[in-house]
Amino acid sequence: MAPTYREIANHFRFKSTKAAADHVLALEKKGYLRRHTGRSRGIELTASVKRTGQETITVPIIGDIPAGTPEQKIEFQSGTISVDSTILDGIGHHRLFALKVKGDSMIGRGIYDGDWVIADADATPNENDVVVALIDGENTLKALALKENNFYLRVENPDYNDWVPVNELIIQGTAKALIRRI
Amino acid sequence: MAPTYREIANHFRFKSTKAAADHVLALEKKGYLRRHTGRSRGIELTASVKRTGQETITVPIIGDIPAGTPEQKIEFQSGTISVDSTILDGIGHHRLFALKVKGDSMIGRGIYDGDWVIADADATPNENDVVVALIDGENTLKALALKENNFYLRVENPDYNDWVPVNELIIQGTAKALIRRI
DNA sequence: CACTGTACTACACAAATGTATAGTGAGAAT
DNA sequence: ATTCTCACTATACATTTGTGTAGTACAGTG
Numbered sequence A, B: 001m002a003p004t005y006r007e008i009a010n011h012f013r014f015k016s017t018k019a020a021a022d023h024v025l026a027l028e029k030k031g032y033l034r035r036h037t038g039r040s041r042g043i044e045l046t047a048s049v050k051r052t053g054q055e056t057i058t059v060p061i062i063g064d065i066p067a068g069t070p071e072q073k074i075e076f077q078s079g080t081i082s083v084d085s086t087i088l089d090g091i092g093h094h095r096l097f098a099l100k101v102k103g104d105s106m107i108g109r110g111i112y113d114g115d116w117v118i119a120d121a122d123a124t125p126n127e128n129d130v131v132v133a134l135i136d137g138e139n140t141l142k143a144l145a146l147k148e149n150n151f152y153l154r155v156e157n158p159d160y161n162d163w164v165p166v167n168e169l170i171i172q173g174t175a176k177a178l179i180r181r182i
Numbered sequence C: 001c002a003c004t005g006t007a008c009t010a011c012a013c014a015a016a017t018g019t020a021t022a023g024t025g026a027g028a029a030t
Numbered sequence D: 001a002t003t004c005t006c007a008c009t010a011t012a013c014a015t016t017t018g019t020g021t022a023g024t025a026c027a028g029t030g
Helices: A005-011 A017-029 A070-076 B005-011 B017-029 B070-076
Strands: A033-035 A043-045 A056-062 A077-084 A096-100 A116-120 A130-135 A138-147 A150-154 A169-181 B033-035 B043-045 B056-062 B077-084 B096-100 B116-120 B130-135 B138-147 B150-154 B169-181
Touching: A005 A017, A017 A033, A077 A116, A077 A169, A116 A130, A130 A150, A138 A169, A150 A169, B005 B017, B017 B033, B077 B116, B077 B169, B116 B130, B130 B150, B138 B169, B150 B169
Parallel strands: A056 A096, B056 B096
Antiparallel strands: A033 A043, A056 A077, A077 B077, A096 A116, A116 A169, A130 A138, A130 A169, A138 A150, A169 B169, B033 B043, B056 B077, B096 B116, B116 B169, B130 B138, B130 B169, B138 B150
């Protein structure tokens, strides 16, 4: 929670909120922070000031997600992976899960065999997003594509064919980050 | 910044702030968040939701490494990045540094513009490794290649030319991990 | 069927908060 | 000596925001 001008004034024993406001204004002019004018507690530290590396988020690694939403199948968890919260900026509080990429069907998007993908179960998947999907009972990582009002899974590798669902297509998460050991 | 009840109501298209307030109250009762009563934007996620991690390694982010070994130029540090120690398995005690990839000269190796690369200053660079190098005074990320007993930097993108050193080629680190926000 | 709880709407109001105007005193600059 | 800027105080006021009361629509229950 960012402080209010009264909280700042109180902390520094200023007897006027204007003193605090002036300081914040000066810091904004110098580029150390950003103000959301009008909004309460609308002070945000600039990325350069934000002390990264402090807070990390631990994401469960899931081997296979046979059905349902990932968090229902947490028993398939095979470990955890921790990353800086700034990497997952904005989605740190979402239900996240990690999985290891198998195969090279997504090399067109720079996702290779053996990479780790962190997916967000709470994000709304959009067309062209890389998604973790359950298609006709099989689990896979593909790009979500739309053709004639029907969603299908696009393979980002000319060597393979796209996956068009016969029965059902369930999006279990949207890829948000990628980690690779080189 | 935590949202206000009006922002929550607006987001979910509630026409009353009370609906939002009721939901927040319910979530508090269930233990998912804590309220600082009276304070504006006084909603905080519970620690159990935040899930801070176990063993992580914090790596300094270096903007530019003009010369010398990276750790000598730590003043160019622009932040830190933390990752699970298992990702950097075996090299956690090495001198590591992170940098943001500029340009698309390494797309052939699945390294894209904007990616984060974690490099190891202590690893012995081998042929074909992706390295952070200082070539004729310029800093770059390329593949280390050998031709007729002379090292040069190979670009993994057919649109660009390889970099052959005129004067000097200093390897500052070997790429060991890659992090991408999708 | 009436009853109950859920999930809201509509409205109100006090408190919290951002922001502005005017003024003061110390010290530096001219 | 006068002016000017800096760093604040004092005060005011319009918004923003948290919170409460009352009421509606509706699904489910006995």
